[in-house]
């Protein structure tokens with residue numbers, strides 16, 4: 001089964017009137033770049049504290065990972081804490097737990113106050129394994145949770161409809177509909193104090209006093225900038241391009257009928273499998289997914305949807321309906337497994353960044369909004385205890401050296417592949433619905449053909465750092481394996497960090 005319509009269930013079942021694009025030349029105190037959960041929550045908290053600002057979103061609010069997530073709101077980030085204690089120490093790990101708890105509490109209070117239709121509900125969170133050889137990992141995690149005073153339950157069974165070797169549950173976590181929540185937050189931000197502009201991609205940020213942001217149609221001067229773009233659109237200073245890579249994962253929603261899954265689940269496997277329910281008056285859904293891989297390295301990505309479908313049919317016999325949506329998304333993965341939230345670098349104290357959530361951005365985006373808004377306004381808040389842990393300019397050689405080397409090798413390898421690969425096929429050989437990187441006079445061309453036969457040809461080097469892009473067959477996009485920029489067949493930017501389209505092929509020779 002290979003679905004081709006990859007709009008998320010969340011996006012199909014939430015709506016909001018789009019804001020107009022930004023144009024002109026104006027100034028504000030705080031400019032937020034990016035309208036996902038991080039950007040919108042930060043804007044709301046700042047507006048409530050009396051700050052004047054502007055939010056600029058490249059596409060539409062929630063069109064990034066926040067609208068394509070699984071939306072489990074939990075401090076149980078896989079089996080995280082045993083490793084984090086080893087690499088970051090007790091004080092920092094306690095700060096991580098606290099930040100997640102504060103993020104969950106903020107999400108609950110905003111859900112109840114302004115987003116009553118977002119289906120927020122408290123449920124237990126579970127990590128399980130079917131593999132008895134992984135039991136030691138659960139014992140190590142249990143020891144860590146005891147040190148952190150986080151209550152958990154151990155069991156050799158759980159609510160899933162198949163046997164497991166071990167299940168670790170943390171009660172009183174939560175789940176919701178991320179876009180109904182995000183839209184309600186956005187609609188409650190006073191537009192005179194903190195206007196939101198959509199279809200307004202920031203293409204340049206010049207640090208200074210003020211910082212200057214350029215979009216295609218205008219310029220904005222801001223005393224402070226918050227980059228809430230999932231992956232920062234500027235890499236320097238801070239060397240983000242070697243400290244963060246992207247990973248893609250896949251999800252599917254299925255009408256659940258009378259089936260009920262009690263809790264939210266993720267497996268301790270490579271790659272993990274994930275399951276939760278969404279309760280909706282119009283019909284409950286089972287949301288299944290996982291099956292992730294490094295962005296741009298998924299091969300025939302259509303097979304990931306086939307894998308989820310196979311899991312659905314093999315494991316969830318009581319769910320007989322066909323899936324009604326399937327989609328993919330990606331998130332930024334930090335080398336030392338800790339998000340980067342705070343001033344981007346020591347040299348740029350007025351540019352804040354929030355990135356590297358490693359697919360655990362529901363609690364973390366709310367924590368980031370609390371931390372950044374408190375740092376900007378100078379208000380005291382318990383979240384500030386996590387300031388040192390998340391500090392983007394930290395250097396943690398023990399935890400990150402290996403990953404930085406791997407990411408560096410990956411980027412270098414991608415350049416080398418660009419030199420070596422590219423087939424000698426001709427554009428006319430590319431079939432409808434397909435894409436291929438072709439070589440012509442020593443240059444690489446990204447050639448694709450729409451299902452109806454229209455041919456598109458662009459230069460094949462990503463405009464972020466010039467890595468050669470790869471065709472993603474199920475999404476019909478060009479994806480960059482270095483940092484996860486994604487482009488439409490005609491070269492238009494779909495996701496950053498790139499801000500400029502793939503060059504037309506005539507221009508490609510200039511690289």
Ligand SMILES: Cc1cc2nc3c(=O)[nH]c(=O)nc-3n(C[C@H](O)[C@H](O)[C@H](O)COP(=O)(O)OP(=O)(O)OC[C@H]3O[C@@H](n4cnc5c(N)ncnc54)[C@H](O)[C@@H]3O)c2cc1C
Pocket residue numbers: 033034035036037038039056057058059060061062063064065066067068069070071072073074200201202203228229230233247248249250251328329330331354357358359360361362363364365496499
């Ligand atoms: C498949 C999947 C499942 C996940 N499931 C969970 C889960 O169950 N629980 C959990 O806690 N986390 C989960 N996550 C992680 C979580 O969804 C993300 O970490 C979180 O949504 C990130 O939010 P964000 O606002 O930082 O980024 P995004 O939601 O990606 O928002 C960034 C926004 O910035 C905009 N933007 C980018 N560049 C520019 C520019 N130059 N100018 C203007 N705007 C720009 C984008 O268009 C986008 O709207 C999952 C991630 C994936 C990939």
